[in-house]
Amino acid sequence: MTExxxxxxxxxDTVEHEDGxxxxxxxxxxxxxxxxxxxxxxxxxxxxxxxxxxxDALELIAADGKMRExxxxxxxxxxxx
Numbered sequence: 001m002t003e004x005x006x007x008x009x010x011x012x013d014t015v016e017h018e019d020g021x022x023x024x025x026x027x028x029x030x031x032x033x034x035x036x037x038x039x040x041x042x043x044x045x046x047x048x049x050x051x052x053x054x055x056d057a058l059e060l061i062a063a064d065g066k067m068r069e070x071x072x073x074x075x076x077x078x079x080x081x
């Protein structure tokens with residue numbers, strides 16, 4: 001498989017739980033599995049390098065994403081009139 005070819009990750013099953021969480025089952029090709037492993041390790045090592053708990057880092061990413069959504073919805077806070 002070359003880098004130009006598309007890797008695939010497919011959600012094959014989703015189970016929603018009463019507490020609002022969910023369990024997902026994925027099917028992926030070897031290239032996707034390798035890349036996810038590499039990115040996961042990089043994320044863990046980056047968290048360790050900056051002294052961040054992994055859950056805290058994920059919450060920071062989620063908060064940043066929510067802030068960006070709000071900025072898109074309401075503008076960037078500058079008055080362009």
